Amino acid sequence: MILQARDSFIGSIDNVSVKEVGQGWNITGTDSNHYVEFPGEGARFVASTLTPVLVLQQQGILDIGSVYELTCTVAYTGTVDNLRANIGGTNTAYFTEGENTRIGTASSHTIQFLRNNANVDALITNVSLKKIQSSADWSIFEVSKINAVSNAVFGYYHEGDDSYIEMGTNASGNYSVKVSDGTTLLSGKTTTVDTGKYHIGVLRKVGEYLNFNYYDSSGSTVSVDSNINFNTQTSFEKEKFRIGCTQTSNGLLPPTAINTRYLDGNFQEVIVYDRKLNDTETANVVNYLNNKYKIY
Secondary structure (H helix, E strand, C coil): CCCCCCCCCCCCCCCCCCCCCCCCHHHHHEECCCEEEEECEEEEEEEECCCCCCCCECCCCCCCEEEEEEEEEECCCCCCCEEEEEECEEEECCCCCCEEEEEEECCCCEEEEEECCCEEEEEEEEEEEEEECCCEEEEEEEEECCCCCCCCCEEEEEECCEEEEEECCHHHCCCCEEEEECCCCEEECCCCCCCCCCCEEEEEECCCEEEEECCCCCCEEEEEECCCCCCCCCCCCCCCCCCCCEECCCCCCCCCCEECCCCCHHHHHHHEEECCCCHHHHHHHHHHHHHHHHHC
16 A cells, blocks of 8 residues: 655554455456445445446456355345345346355356346355265276277166266267256267277266266376256266166156166276265276276
8 A cells, every 4th residue: 555645744643554455356347337345244336337347356267167155245235136146157136135045056267246237236245165966977987998889887767857877888889978857968979989998988967067087098088068958956866777788768658777788898997976076086996997007
């Protein structure tokens, strides 16, 4: 802070107080009618018109693909319901007066508060952001050798909503992974023929994102697939997992789940986590499996 006299000055200045602004937050789109101030508790967000777009944000704090729960208390002055958040690229519904909870899947690293409409004057307090997990998110590691095409080493199928998980070879012999909520498919595959190779296959899901990793003696594959239409609330714990096959509907009325795509090969190990492991955790598990089975 700098205090500077405009002209000659003789006197004293005392009782100067400097309030700490919100640490880690930055503000864009400000002018005399669009600003954020920190009155000692929380942040006062004021935007009189639609332009410029006033944004209060923290950058670089979210993990892409993770699901976050944002809670805050909002007190409006004048017009209500004109403030909302953006959680990693996902716009939330507007905030009502009082305590609010919003959930979003991050496709960027930034959390933002921004106007939902013009004439915003709102005090934001008690802000809390936490990463959440559910039975819809998980990580699967498998070590095996698949000798034939169209074989499954790991499978899950729920007749009620046609949701499924498949890890194995496709009709062309590529290692292939698929996850479906019953309507929308997330998938990944290698570009090589992988029959007859010992390998490590890794599948990690969070929200509408699917991370796929594959390792064998010839190389590796890493890919990410996503679809905003994927039902992120789909649970994958309604049926038992299958090792050495998968299941599908027999197509009759009433339908029945039947085993299919039996494994011709060798199965070594499977590890399942009830959350999406981050990249560092994934590398640690892959290194453990590689040291144990000497895959590559």
